[in-house]
Amino acid sequence: MEPSPEPLSNRQGIVASWHGIRYPLVLLGLIVFVVRLWRRSRIPSEQRSSSPLRQSPKTESSPSSAPPTSASTPVPDENQASSSSLPKSTLPKSRSFKPKVGPKRVTGGKVVKQQKDLDLTATKFQPLIFFSSLTGTTEKYASSFARTFQLSLEDQDRILQPLIYDISYVDYDDYFVSPPQAPESPQPLRYFYLFLLPTYNIDTVLNNLLEHFQETHHDFRVDTAPLSGLAGYSVFGFGDREGWQTEQEGFCSQALEVDRWMARLTSRKRAFPVGMGDVKSDVQERFMEWTEGVCSVVLEIVRRGDLGDGVPGSGNALESDEELDSMDEAFEATDGPKHRPNRRRKRQVDDLEDIKSRPLSSSNDTPLPIDFTTSKTTNAASPEPKEMVSTSSPTYAALTKQGYTIIGSHSGVKICRWTKSALRGRGSCYKYSFYGIKSHLCMETTPSLSCSNKCVFCWRHGTNPVGTSWRWKVDPPDMIFEGAKEAHVKKIKMMRGVPGVRAERFQEAMRIRHCALSLVGEPIFYPHINEFLRLLHAERISSFLVCNAQHPEQLAALGKVTQLYVSIDASNKESLRKVDRPLHRDFWERFLQCLDIIRAKRFEMRTVFRLTLVKGFNVEDEAEGYAELVARGLPCFVEVKGVTYCGTSSSAGAGLTMQNVPFYGEVVAFVEALNAAVGRKGLEYGIAAEHAHSCCILIASKRFLIAGKWHTLIDYDRFFACLESGEEFAPEKYVGPPTPEWATFGHGGFNPADERVHKKGRHKGLIENGSAGAEDDKVQ
Numbered sequence: 186m187e188p189s190p191e192p193l194s195n196r197q198g199i200v201a202s203w204h205g206i207r208y209p210l211v212l213l214g215l216i217v218f219v220v221r222l223w224r225r226s227r228i229p230s231e232q233r234s235s236s237p238l239r240q241s242p243k244t245e246s247s248p249s250s251a252p253p254t255s256a257s258t259p260v261p262d263e264n265q266a267s268s269s270s271l272p273k274s275t276l277p278k279s280r281s282f283k284p285k286v287g288p289k290r291v292t293g294g295k296v297v298k299q300q301k302d303l304d305l306t307a308t309k310f311q312p313l314i315f316f317s318s319l320t321g322t323t324e325k326y327a328s329s330f331a332r333t334f335q336l337s338l339e340d341q342d343r344i345l346q347p348l349i350y351d352i353s354y355v356d357y358d359d360y361f362v363s364p365p366q367a368p369e370s371p372q373p374l375r376y377f378y379l380f381l382l383p384t385y386n387i388d389t390v391l392n393n394l395l396e397h398f399q400e401t402h403h404d405f406r407v408d409t410a411p412l413s414g415l416a417g418y419s420v421f422g423f424g425d426r427e428g429w430q431t432e433q434e435g436f437c438s439q440a441l442e443v444d445r446w447m448a449r450l451t452s453r454k455r456a457f458p459v460g461m462g463d464v465k466s467d468v469q470e471r472f473m474e475w476t477e478g479v480c481s482v483v484l485e486i487v488r489r490g491d492l493g494d495g496v497p498g499s500g501n502a503l504e505s506d507e508e509l510d511s512m513d514e515a516f517e518a519t520d521g522p523k524h525r526p527n528r529r530r531k532r533q534v535d536d537l538e539d540i541k542s543r544p545l546s547s548s549n550d551t552p553l554p555i556d557f558t559t560s561k562t563t564n565a566a567s568p569e570p571k572e573m574v575s576t577s578s579p580t581y582a583a584l585t586k587q588g589y590t591i592i593g594s595h596s597g598v599k600i601c602r603w604t605k606s607a608l609r610g611r612g613s614c615y616k617y618s619f620y621g622i623k624s625h626l627c628m629e630t631t632p633s634l635s636c637s638n639k640c641v642f643c644w645r646h647g648t649n650p651v652g653t654s655w656r657w658k659v660d661p662p663d664m665i666f667e668g669a670k671e672a673h674v675k676k677i678k679m680m681r682g683v684p685g686v687r688a689e690r691f692q693e694a695m696r697i698r699h700c701a702l703s704l705v706g707e708p709i710f711y712p713h714i715n716e717f718l719r720l721l722h723a724e725r726i727s728s729f730l731v732c733n734a735q736h737p738e739q740l741a742a743l744g745k746v747t748q749l750y751v752s753i754d755a756s757n758k759e760s761l762r763k764v765d766r767p768l769h770r771d772f773w774e775r776f777l778q779c780l781d782i783i784r785a786k787r788f789e790m791r792t793v794f795r796l797t798l799v800k801g802f803n804v805e806d807e808a809e810g811y812a813e814l815v816a817r818g819l820p821c822f823v824e825v826k827g828v829t830y831c832g833t834s835s836s837a838g839a840g841l842t843m844q845n846v847p848f849y850g851e852v853v854a855f856v857e858a859l860n861a862a863v864g865r866k867g868l869e870y871g872i873a874a875e876h877a878h879s880c881c882i883l884i885a886s887k888r889f890l891i892a893g894k895w896h897t898l899i900d901y902d903r904f905f906a907c908l909e910s911g912e913e914f915a916p917e918k919y920v921g922p923p924t925p926e927w928a929t930f931g932h933g934g935f936n937p938a939d940e941r942v943h944k945k946g947r948h949k950g951l952i953e954n955g956s957a958g959a960e961d962d963k964v965q
């Protein structure tokens with residue numbers, strides 16, 4: 186239906202009224218517009234930027250809309266609150282914003298791909314220092330840090346002058362939703378974030394920042410790792426131990442939280458472990474260490490263009506032991522073979538006798554020991570000796586997959602789980618409780634991956650070569666030594682991104698202080714073992730050497746070591762055959778000869794019997810037999826340890842199960858029986874120390890019971906001083922202070938200064954057996 190035409194008089198009335206009011210209306214609109222503009226110009230820009238808009242800034246010259254405090258900013262008066270002391274010019278300028286079309290998606294992850302294609306030698310690096318401070322302490326450190334940083338790296342033209350930002354004035358959207366947009370330049374620019382943060386259990390700006398991290402991470406429009414384009418980050422926390430003694434109680438808790446969130450948001454770009462300092466005691470020392478570490482890492486990043494060997498930290502905001510496992514995987518990935526071993530090829534070098542004698546129960550996947558003595562591939566006509574473990578061999582592939590780094594052709598290094606644990610402040614191995622070895626300073630290595638036994642409990646997974654005599658190419662000792670140190674330090678560096686790694690321990694770990702020559706294989710098999718020991722000692726690295734009591738000639742010729750072990754895996758011939766499965770026919774005679782040599786050496790160096798208890802193999806009714814052996818060898822110490830069950834090892838093929846792992850109570854009962862049996866022989870021994878966590882107990886000769894106190898610790902400096910004097914000296918010369926009370930028998934052996942971590946769920950069986958974490962160096 187057509188609309189009825191409006192009456193003319195009506196339309197004329199409306200037009201006439203419009204003409205009457207149009208000028209006042211336009212004038213009113215103009216007045217409102219001008220008033221709004223005027224009011225807007227009077228509102229401080231930081232208030233305006235609190236709008237919830239998510240938008241990456243677009244700036245011409247600075248990465249930020251909040252101009253930074255320069256490195257040369259004068260340090261404010263201590264009594265002034267930092268925020269009020271900052272000059273007005275540090276306030277951010279107003280941001281221009283464009284209307285958004287649809288939901289915004291910040292694609293921080295993609296930046297990395299673009300960055301990867303960049304010319305790394307041309308890339309410049311911009312360090313950004315973020316701090317917050319209520320009473321000024323952190324601000325002072327931030328300023329001095331910027332100066333130190335700049336001075337240390339001023340010859341590096343690719344590292345720009347650091348910029349300092351007070352977090353209170355920073356627009357989070359500019360820095361913490363995606364990396365700042367770099368200014369247009371032919372040279373690409375990457376940012377490196379450094380956070381200096383106090384912790385407050387009251388509401389501060391850090392609560393907002395942490396909330397922002399959480400929101401960004403959970404914002405479905407934003408990539409889960411939007412800051413992955415950063416070159417790296419690191420955090421230092423300031424706290425007060427007087428009020429908040431441990432991290433659980435809140436010491437530096439906000440710095441730790443920022444560190445964890447940054448790990449997530451950057452997809453594991455932690456370049457250096459979080460540092461923490463107590464403002465009332467060690468803050469200067471801790472801060473200096475951290476600064477040094479950060480400077481060296483930044484240099485490395487500039488040199489390489491990326492974080493390099495550092496295994497990126499876990500993005501998990503919650504601490505968990507899975508992180509360690511993922512570290513293990515990372516090690517394997519780095520050191521592991523480029524390709525998987527060819528199965529057909531593996532069969533060619535497997536020992537035929539082993540295949541025949543393999544128990545039916547063993548799975549087809551269980552790797553077999555490789556016996557070079559009977560290998561059909563040995564070429565008798567070849568004048569050149571073969572390599573023990575060539576890079577193309579299945580043995581190489583198997584060992585590297587397990588995390589070993591192979592040095593040359595017959596040596597190996599692996600970082601043990603206790604070293605990782607100690608780096609995270611979670612306790613060292615039993616050797617700390619008994620002998621004062623800090624696990625994060627300890628390198629575990631062997632110059633001979635080959636061994637002459639196939640012990641049922643060996644955790645080498647049956648993959649290392651075995652043989653009765655050395656028939657391979659020999660690598661020079663200095664090459665092994667340098668290679669081992671390099672590989673060890675590289676593995677330590679890979680820990681720098683792991684959550685919980687303590688900055689000060691990480692730094693300390695760069696200097697190796699101890700060497701456990703007890704990985705797989707038989708170290709005294711190596712023809713130049715004495716020269717290798719000399720190299721260790723020349724750098725004041727202590728030597729704990731474990732041998733399998735099968736090589737009396739080499740044992741007799743062995744030079745001085747800090748502590749010499751022989752593995753005593755059984756008390757009689759039959760039991761030894763069953764447990765060690767030795768290759769030598771005269772294994773028992775060799776074993777007894779070695780005990781006599783140990784007896785002769787007991788006044789030259791500290792000697793130790795290492796007993797590994799395997800229920801059903803070498804425990805029951807054997808205490809008397811072991812006491813006989815103690816009487817023969819008269820060792821300084823007897824270490825008794827419950828076997829560690831490593832499910833996938835060849836030990837499974839030997840019928841070993843969790844049932845063979847003794848409970849700690851059973852180890853205690855055995856040790857008490859052995860101690861009593863030794864006493865009945867009129868020998869002066871006693872139970873000195875324990876480390877229940879590793880299921881390990883120490884019996885000691887009363888030579889080390891001084892003034893009624895056990896003295897099992899070692900004075901390492903004294904050891905080296907004696908050695909360097911060139912004079913003969915006995916173990917009594919390098920006895921350390923008394924064994925700490927917490928380590929003595931009956932007190933558990935866990936260092937109260939370390940953090941105790943109880944694993945949940947996994948490995949429950951091992952914990953119940955008291956053997957959790959008992960993975961340790963070779964137990965032959």
Ligand SMILES: Cc1cc2nc3c(=O)[nH]c(=O)nc-3n(C[C@H](O)[C@H](O)[C@H](O)COP(=O)(O)O)c2cc1C
Nearest residue numbers: 318319320321322323383384385386424425436437
């Ligand atoms: C009210 C208050 C609460 C604090 N809470 C903690 C805390 O929970 N954990 C901690 O380690 N330190 C805490 N501290 C100590 C501060 O982190 C420490 O003094 C720091 O150096 C302060 O840095 P600032 O001077 O830069 O603000 C607190 C201090 C105050 C005054």
Ligand code: SF4
Nearest residue numbers: 601614624627629962
């Ligand atoms: S378990 Fe062995 S290698 Fe590991 S820290 Fe202790 S002594 Fe060193």
